[in-house]
Amino acid sequence: MANNNIGPKRLVVGASYGLRDWLAQRVTAIVMALYTIILLGLFLTGKNFNHAGWAGIFAMQWFKLATFSVVVCLLYHAWVGMRDVWMDYVTHNVFVRLVFQVATILWLIACAGYAAQILWRV
Amino acid sequence: MSEVVRAKPRFGVMRLIDATGYRLPLAGFVSILHRASGMLMFLLLPFILYLLDKSLTSESTFAELQALTSGVFVRLIILALSWAYLHHFCAGVRHLFMDLHYGLNKDAARQSAVSVLVISLALTALVALKLFGVF
Numbered sequence: 246m247a248n249n250n251i252g253p254k255r256l257v258v259g260a261s262y263g264l265r266d267w268l269a270q271r272v273t274a275i276v277m278a279l280y281t282i283i284l285l286g287l288f289l290t291g292k293n294f295n296h297a298g299w300a301g302i303f304a305m306q307w308f309k310l311a312t313f314s315v316v317v318c319l320l321y322h323a324w325v326g327m328r329d330v331w332m333d334y335v336t337h338n339v340f341v342r343l344v345f346q347v348a349t350i351l352w353l354i355a356c357a358g359y360a361a362q363i364l365w366r367v
Numbered sequence: 368m369s370e371v372v373r374a375k376p377r378f379g380v381m382r383l384i385d386a387t388g389y390r391l392p393l394a395g396f397v398s399i400l401h402r403a404s405g406m407l408m409f410l411l412l413p414f415i416l417y418l419l420d421k422s423l424t425s426e427s428t429f430a431e432l433q434a435l436t437s438g439v440f441v442r443l444i445i446l447a448l449s450w451a452y453l454h455h456f457c458a459g460v461r462h463l464f465m466d467l468h469y470g471l472n473k474d475a476a477r478q479s480a481v482s483v484l485v486i487s488l489a490l491t492a493l494v495a496l497k498l499f500g501v502f
Contacts, residue, residue, distance in 0.1 A: 271463060271466060274463065278456065295429075296425070296429035323408075323409050353412075359413065359416050360416055363424075
């Protein structure tokens with residue numbers, strides 16, 4: 246049998262979540278960059294800046310949905326980034342790192358909830 | 368294993384404090400600032416959403432926001448966040464190009480690092496002038 250495996254004792258296949266998260270972080274980055282450009286465009290082409298004009302942008306259904314999608318992208322993007330930070334710097338204790346990672350997830354989900362509340366009140 | 372390596376055993380991974388002993392190249396500064404700016408925005412995310420909330424909810428909260436952002440301290444926080452966003456954006460675009468294998472050699476990487484710093488700081492300066500009412 247040809248030895249296609251890395252390592253002599255076991256099959257090393259991996260869960261691929263390293264690649265998945267790496268790719269997701271880049272894809273979400275592109276989505277957020279495009280959103281930034283669209284929002285800046287709408288903001289800069291608007292006439293006199295007041296509440297009605299600003300809220301008018303967010304009152305459009307497509308923009309609400311686009312914004313919410315971007316918030317979810319942000320959630321994933323920031324999760325991968327902060328997870329990397331905790332993995333790099335909190336190395337002395339696995340339990341402490343787990344606490345930081347769980348806190349990060351809760352923080353981000355709470356923020357996404359707040360964003361949804363703001364968006365659908367307009 | 369050589370004697371030199373055996374004489375100085377190092378256990379575990381490098382700690383954050385160990386990293387401060389190195390003089391970073393410009394690309395290294397861009398990289399660590401990319402991380403720092405990301406963390407800053409992560410920590411202040413509720414504040415950013417709070418500003419968005421105030422700006423959208425009603426005419427009166429919009430006016431409250433204008434009053435709130437007339438304070439120097441709040442303006443400085445907003446300026447810091449603007450820098451963080453601009454730097455993270457520019458450095459992120461640089462990373463994306465590098466992921467596609469553009470500009471990987473030493474000179475090009477240094478040049479793009481300089482561009483990131485110059486562009487993000489220039490745009491931040493523009494935001495600062497706007498924030499503090501120069502134009």
